[in-house]
Amino acid sequence: MDFRITGLSPEPFAALVGLDDLSLARRGARRVIADQSRGFPDRIELREAAPGEATLLINYLHQPAATPYRSCHAIYVLEGARQRYDRINEVPALFRPRVMSVRAFDHDHMMIDADITPGTNVERLIERLLSDPRTAYLHAHYAKYGCFAAHIARVEPGARA
Secondary structure, eight states, X not given: OOEEEEOOOSGXXXXXXXXXXXXXXXXXXXXXXXXXXXXXXBSSSOSBOOTTOEEEEEEEEEEOSSSTTOEEEEEEEETTOXXXXXXXXXXXXXXXXXXXXXXXXXXXXXXXXEEEEEGGGHHHHHHHHHTSTTOOEEEEEETTTTEEEEEEEEOOTTOOO
């Protein structure tokens, strides 16, 4: 079964780029400079921030539906990231060393299934959850900290071009 993984659009974060620390703080955000090669997973390009790169740590509403599953959490985005990750049947390297939680939602934005898996096996879990005809989309989360990672959708037959 074909699936598409997408990072977040960079547009909602553009207004934060270049703001001073006080202006960021007023918006509930912080600039964090990556000081190691792992631990700053960007949600736009779906890659680790390299040491020395600036990230923005913000609270993000990743499940905005008006259901009991409405949810937000802290995420990192690379400051100034412009190219959203958007791939079919390709899992970002960022997922591989982590334990992933994948949650299935129906068309009413209600969670209908969820499970965890090592990132090295995430394709199997994605395929299992998407094989349920009730599943409208999936949300991937990094299991250890519980933060949103990416959106995953089924690619309908004939939709690949």
